[in-house]
Amino acid sequence: MLRTLPGWCCLAGKVVARSSRGLLKGRRPCVGGPPQAGRFMSSPGSPHLGPAGPEEEDALLKEWALVVSPFGLLKACLPCHLTVGPLDPHKYPDSDRVLVALRGRRSVPQPASDRPLLVNYDEAQKEVTIVSDGMDNTASLDVRIPIKYDLDVKTSGNGSVKIEQMECASCKVETEKGTSVLRSIKSQKIDIRAKGGKVVCLETLQGNTDIHVSQESSVNVEKLQGSSINIASENGLLKAEYLYADSSFLTSVAGDILLGNVHGDITLETKTGSITVDSSEGSLKASTCQGEIDTYVIRQTGEVNLISQEGSITVKVPATLQVSLKLSGTKVEVSPEVQLQDIQTVSREDRVIVTGHMDQKDEKGKCIKAETQYGTVNLKSQSWFQSLKLKIP
Numbered sequence: 001m002l003r004t005l006p007g008w009c010c011l012a013g014k015v016v017a018r019s020s021r022g023l024l025k026g027r028r029p030c031v032g033g034p035p036q037a038g039r040f041m042s043s044p045g046s047p048h049l050g051p052a053g054p055e056e057e058d059a060l061l062k063e064w065a066l067v068v069s070p071f072g073l074l075k076a077c078l079p080c081h082l083t084v085g086p087l088d089p090h091k092y093p094d095s096d097r098v099l100v101a102l103r104g105r106r107s108v109p110q111p112a113s114d115r116p117l118l119v120n121y122d123e124a125q126k127e128v129t130i131v132s133d134g135m136d137n138t139a140s141l142d143v144r145i146p147i148k149y150d151l152d153v154k155t156s157g158n159g160s161v162k163i164e165q166m167e168c169a170s171c172k173v174e175t176e177k178g179t180s181v182l183r184s185i186k187s188q189k190i191d192i193r194a195k196g197g198k199v200v201c202l203e204t205l206q207g208n209t210d211i212h213v214s215q216e217s218s219v220n221v222e223k224l225q226g227s228s229i230n231i232a233s234e235n236g237l238l239k240a241e242y243l244y245a246d247s248s249f250l251t252s253v254a255g256d257i258l259l260g261n262v263h264g265d266i267t268l269e270t271k272t273g274s275i276t277v278d279s280s281e282g283s284l285k286a287s288t289c290q291g292e293i294d295t296y297v298i299r300q301t302g303e304v305n306l307i308s309q310e311g312s313i314t315v316k317v318p319a320t321l322q323v324s325l326k327l328s329g330t331k332v333e334v335s336p337e338v339q340l341q342d343i344q345t346v347s348r349e350d351r352v353i354v355t356g357h358m359d360q361k362d363e364k365g366k367c368i369k370a371e372t373q374y375g376t377v378n379l380k381s382q383s384w385f386q387s388l389k390l391k392i393p
Contacts, residue, residue, distance in 0.1 A: 058103055063099070065099055066099075066119070068098050069096070070095040077154045080155070081160045082153060083141070085145075086165055087144045087146060101141070117130075117131075118130070147166060147168075148167060154174040157178070159176075168186075170191075171185055172189075174194075176197060184202070184204060189207060190207045195213075196215040202222055205224050208226045209228075214234050215236075216234075219231055224242070228247050229247070229248040231251075233251075233253070236252070238250055248262065248265070248267070251270065256270070256275070256291070259278065262280050264281075264283075270289075271290065277294070280295055281298055290310045291308065292313070292375070293312075294316075297323075300321065300366050300368070311372065314378045315327075319339070319381050319383075325354070326353070327355075328354075329376050332377045333377070339359075
């Protein structure tokens with residue numbers, strides 16, 4: 001059974017349509033003549049002029065059922081809310097259906113001639129298209145497709161997108177002010193764009209990922225895993241709990257960058273925001289003009305280079321880390337728990353430069369560099385357990 005979307009609304013009537021390959025078993029044919037092959041236009045229901053009751057706020061208005069290939073592409077361009085998920089494998093073991101449900105308020109009249117909703121399947125191209133540029137933007141569509149279908153979906157205005165549990169070669173999502181929610185996605189390529197709306201990634205997204213948002217859009221990620229990860233924002237927050245990638249690049253003009261556990265080679269840049277990394281394993285380059293930097297380097301496989309023009313820098317390391325350090329700022333403070341060896345301190349005008357190494361010198365020449373023009377550099381010792389930030393009653 002198709003899942004409903006509480007609170008997402010629109011028009012009237014209920015139609016079970018045909019697919020381009022014939023009428024589905026168990027479906028009654030639509031009256032009024034045969035539909036066009038593979039193409040379905042929304043038709044008006046009886047307008048209801050009275051006030052909308054609670055039962056009308058999320059009414060099932062229309063349904064479509066298409067017979068399709070197990071592999072293909074879903075293209076959608078809508079002004080309303082859209083949810084996409086896989087077919088129930090027990091009900092549809094052949095993965096050869098696309099099920100579409102339109103929900104909304106029965107009290108909203110919507111003439112088909114003025115505000116069409118087109119649902120079409122091109123058998124030759126193996127492409128399902130869902131298009132409307134004038135339907136009520138409080139409506140919602142729920143689409144169930146074969147799990148391997150590629151996705152290219154776009155909403156306008158406040159239309160939100162939710163995609164979950166898909167396994168495809170390409171997943172492309174574009175919104176304006178609406179929220180994008182992606183949950184448990186496996187894809188070779190994930191491409192997300194937003195112009196003011198939030199981007200939320202739940203559970204794990206696997207695949208090379210590009211997320212580009214503008215205006216006040218924020219990005220909140222639970223776990224990203226892939227060879228390449230690129231995330232860019234203007235004024236919004238960039239937050240990720242886990243990043244596992246060979247190469248990651250995160251940049252923001254004015255937003256903060258807050259990361260949990262990151263693995264691999266990662267570059268972080270922001271002009272006025274601050275940067276926080278709870279745990280880094282790999283190489284790390286972080287730079288900001290006006291913000292602060294706070295990072296814990298648990299294991300280093302490459303360069304760690306931290307630069308802030310005006311803000312302070314805090315570097316936390318485990319006591320057993322074998323690494324050289326070069327710390328530069330208006331003031332350099334080293335915690336007593338950190339056992340630096342071969343310390344050299346150089347003072348130049350209003351700057352202090354401290355060099356040394358921890359434990360034993362690393363044969364590969366690994367080095368942590370922290371430099372701030374007008375701030376303070378703090379070097380502290382922290383264990384892995386402390387990095388978990390557990391609250392013990």
